[in-house]
Amino acid sequence: MKSLTAxxxxxxxDEELARTTDDPERQLTALRARARMQLAAGDPAQAVTSHQVALDLLTALPHLxxxxxxARLSEQAALLRVRARARAAPDYGRRPFGHPYHWAPFVLHGDWS
Incomplete structure (x- = not known):
């Protein structure tokens, strides 16, 4: 996990999206995760696209x-459009889970009384 790149x-x-073409709820979850990873890589323009696809899927399926x-997806997409105007270069080699918070076990030892 520590060395996983964006x-x-x-x-x-994307592999999960290809496998779940018959499950819109899993696709919606995967699209939102994709947008988060694109944002972690510093690419808000692509995150906007993923949010828009998720929003289109959500509005096309009445049971979802x-x-x-x-409203949250629309708001997030609007905020990301603003961030996309900054035009910073994305870094897909970034390791968003590199911080020990995401992978290190937390074990307490000793007498805590």
Whole structure:
């Protein structure tokens, strides 16, 4: 996990998207995860695209229609459009899980009384 790059995570998510064409809920979850990884790589323009695809999927399927989720996706996409204007170069080699918070076990030893 520590050495996982943003690109490797996105590749895994894309594989999941290809496997779950018949499960819109899993696709929605995967699209949102893809947007988070694209944002972690510093590519808000691609994250906007993933959010828009997720929003389109959400509005096309009435049984998934959750007004609060649709509102959050729209709001996040709008904020990402603003960030995309900054035009910073994305780094898909970034390791978003490199911090010990994401992978290190936390074990307490000793007498805590």
């Amino acid at each position: 690109q490797a995570a996105i590749d895994g998510i 229609a959750d007004p609060s989720l649709a």
